[in-house]
Amino acid sequence: MTALAAGLDVGGTKALCVVVDATGAVLAEGEAPSPRDGSPSALEALGGLVAGVLANAGADTAGVTLGVGLAGMVADGRLVVSPHLPHLVGVDVEGTLARALGARVRGVNDADAALAAEWAWGSARGARDVAMVTLGTGIGGSFVLDGRPVAGRHGFAGEIGHMVVVPGGEPCVCGGRGCWERYVSGEALTRYARAALDEGRLDLGDLAGGPPTALGPALIASARAGAPGAAAVLDEFAHWLAVGLANLVVALDLERVVLGGGLGAEADLYVGTVLEDLGARLEGAEARGPLALGPAAYGARAGAVGAARLGGRP
Ligand SMILES: [Zn+2]
Structure with a gap:
């Protein structure tokens, strides 16, 4: 077997699979909706996704290592607490996928996976004191x-x-109540956008139609097009991001924070506002010097790539 490894990132809404080589280069990838229950057929669908991506990379499933990043608290490879994937709590994802694929499978926390990828090959490379903050569901x-x-x-x-x-x-x-992710997540951004639309502070034109889940992407598109109303909504998001980051920095004296997840990939839209807010908020900001804050080099793929890295480790 070559040094290829597969990684699967199972998030609240979708599952992303990648195959990487020993340098962290992504050779193939694919995605599917996240399983909606913990049934064998739902897990077999995940196995099918992995098998398909491995085939696209020209790799055998037998003998390959697969890391599975799971959104929630993971012990001994299984989810034990997960508000976003409650139906997978206690489910033997490792064993089921191992049997289905003939692979060695290891379940890990998805943010730990994202940091492993960035620390080895991406934006956190060489950092001594660094946090990964994944912004998704x-x-x-x-x-x-x-x-x-x-x-x-x-x-x-x-x-x-x-x-x-x-x-x-x-x-x-x-x-x-009042948890940080209720103010800084895809759902929060949608809530801010909805309020701004209702109050006439935001005009998304044709983009405003469609399902509620389309509102966040529509807002991002509008901000990228330079609409001031959309930028103001992102400022609100950035403010709350800064509040939590300030807590992390004063507690841990971080040099760097990498932003992962789908919203982390859009960091260029709001990172300046966050740093301004942090500068005004942090105890001893001048003594600390600037915080290195930016998106994951792998973007929203960091969790899957890092799962591949951790999957092969004892
Ligand atoms: Zn909470």
């Missing part, structure tokens, strides 16, 4: 501190989406 987090990945007592370190930033605030899928 929710927020995922992972840290390297003093040059070492941080697991925490149970392997659950980095559940930063559920740091409370507004006591008694928006209800969260975790059962709490």
Whole structure:
């Protein structure tokens, strides 16, 4: 077997599979909707996605390693808590995919995977104190501190989406209220855009039609086209991103933060606003110097690429 590895990133809405070589180059990729239940047939569909991508890369499934990035708290390869994938909690994704593919399979936290990719081959390369913040359906987090990945007592370190930033605030899928991810996620951006539309602060023209899930992408497209109303909505998003980042930086004295997930890939639209806000907010901002803040080099693929990297590790 060559040094090819497969990675699968199972998020709240979609599953992305990549095959990478030993240098982190993506040789093939494919995506499918995330499984809607934990049934064998739903997991077999995931296996089919992986097999198809491996075939496109010219690789055999037998003997390959597959890492599976899962959105939630992972112990011994299985999801134990997951507001975004509750139907996969306790499900033996590793074993089912291993049997279906004849591959060695390892389940990992999706943000840990994203940081592994960026630390090895991407935007976090060479960094000693760095955080990955994935911005998608929710927020995922992972840290390297003093040059070492941080697991925490149970392997659950980095559940930063559920740091409370507004006591008694928006209800969260975790059962709490006011969690950071309720203010900085795809869902939050949609909420800000909806409010701005309703109040006449935003005009998305023809883009405003379609399902609610289309609103976030429409807003991004409008901001890219230079519409001031869309930029103002992104400022709101950037403000809340800065609030949580400031907490992370004062707690951990980070040199770098990499933004992953689908919204991380759009970071050029809002990162300037975030840094301005941080500069005004951080204790000892001048003594710290500038925070390196930017998108993952692999964009929204970082989780899948890093899952491939971690999948082959003991
Ligand atoms: Zn929460």
